[in-house]
Amino acid sequence: MNNKCIYMTLEEPHLDDLIAIAPEELVARHAQPGRSLVAVLHAIQDELGYVPPAAVAPLARVMNLSRAEVHGVITYYHHFRTQPAAAVTVQLCRAEACRSMGTEALAQHIESHTGCRFDAAHEAGAAVELESVYCLGQCALSPAMMVNGTLHARVTPQKFDAIFAAASKCLEVTA
């Protein structure tokens, strides 16, 4: 299988807008007294969709930590991103309950349908990202997945195709 996704975004990502946000201002807005580093990182990611690397130094300063400590927390938790998510982000649960209900066959279908690979490195502004996750709290309704933050349960290949078609209207096929 080709390693390259066959999709591209129709619109240029607004990375300049995101980069233009002053990291000090961003950190000051979210690093309120009594808030833990993890809570602040969640708040930043909720606002921007990711934690910009430029926020590490002001975070360390304001929270009285070393840069290495802040960086360590960001990289330890898989949830935190250091660049914007793809236009269509598929998170497929590959934990035990979902595995027993065919998530691996579903993963193969998704890779072949999208031309993308699970957990492949992607560049900022990528069109499609496939990410393995481990339990979405829907074990009784497995296999489960999230597409752009929306949870879907009892996913079949046909159901995935319909969900992906709706989510990828903003994309252009390049091959």
Ligand code: FES
């Ligand atoms: S194991 Fe997949 S949702 Fe829990």
